[in-house]
Amino acid sequence: MIERGSGDGWRRCDQGHRHWGRFGAAGLLVRHHDENHGVDRVLLQHRADWSHHGGTWGIPGGARDRGESARAAALREASEESSLDVASVEHVDEFVDDHGGWSYTTVVVRAPAAPPVAVRGAESTELRWVRIDRLDELDLHPGFAFSWPRVGPLGAR
Numbered sequence: 001m002i003e004r005g006s007g008d009g010w011r012r013c014d015q016g017h018r019h020w021g022r023f024g025a026a027g028l029l030v031r032h033h034d035e036n037h038g039v040d041r042v043l044l045q046h047r048a049d050w051s052h053h054g055g056t057w058g059i060p061g062g063a064r065d066r067g068e069s070a071r072a073a074a075l076r077e078a079s080e081e082s083s084l085d086v087a088s089v090e091h092v093d094e095f096v097d098d099h100g101g102w103s104y105t106t107v108v109v110r111a112p113a114a115p116p117v118a119v120r121g122a123e124s125t126e127l128r129w130v131r132i133d134r135l136d137e138l139d140l141h142p143g144f145a146f147s148w149p150r151v152g153p154l155g156a157r
Helices: 070-081 132-137 142-151
Strands: 010-012 018-020 025-034 039-047 061-063 090-098 103-110 124-131
Touching (some): 025 070, 039 132, 061 070, 070 090, 070 103, 090 142, 103 142, 124 132
Parallel strands (some): 025 103
Antiparallel strands (some): 010 018, 025 039, 025 061, 039 124
16 A cells, blocks of 8 residues: 655755655646647746746646656646646656656646646746747746756657
C-alpha cells in the first residue's frame, strides 16, 4: 500500500538548491499544432507575483504528493490552476530534470484544440497559448527556460 501525504513544502536537493515539493514536482506542458497557420503553441501560466519566481511564465504544475506519479500530479495541478479540460489531452512524453534528492518532471501532452483557458486559484494571473517561436519574448521561469531546449522538441509535429 502506498502511503499518501501532501507534498507541499520546501526541500533542498543534492546540489544545494531549495525547491518546492517535498517529493518532487511536476508540470504539464500542453502543446497544440494549429493546422490553419502551421504553428505550434504551448499553454503558459503567468505566475502570481507572490509565488516562487513570481511574474515569470511557465507551465501549470506543482508539488507531487507522496506516492503520486508525475503524470497524475501534473494533471491534478493543471486542473487546480486552470479550466483546461485535462481529459481531452493526449500523453506524449516526459522529461525528468533530476537534481539528486529532488526532481521536476515535465509531462508533455497534446491538446486537440487551443480554446481560451481561465485561471483557477491564486497561483497565476493569466494563462495564454503562446507560439513557440515567440517564447523568447517572455520572461520565462528559470526552470522552464532551462528545460525548454530539451522538452521543446518532444511532441512537436
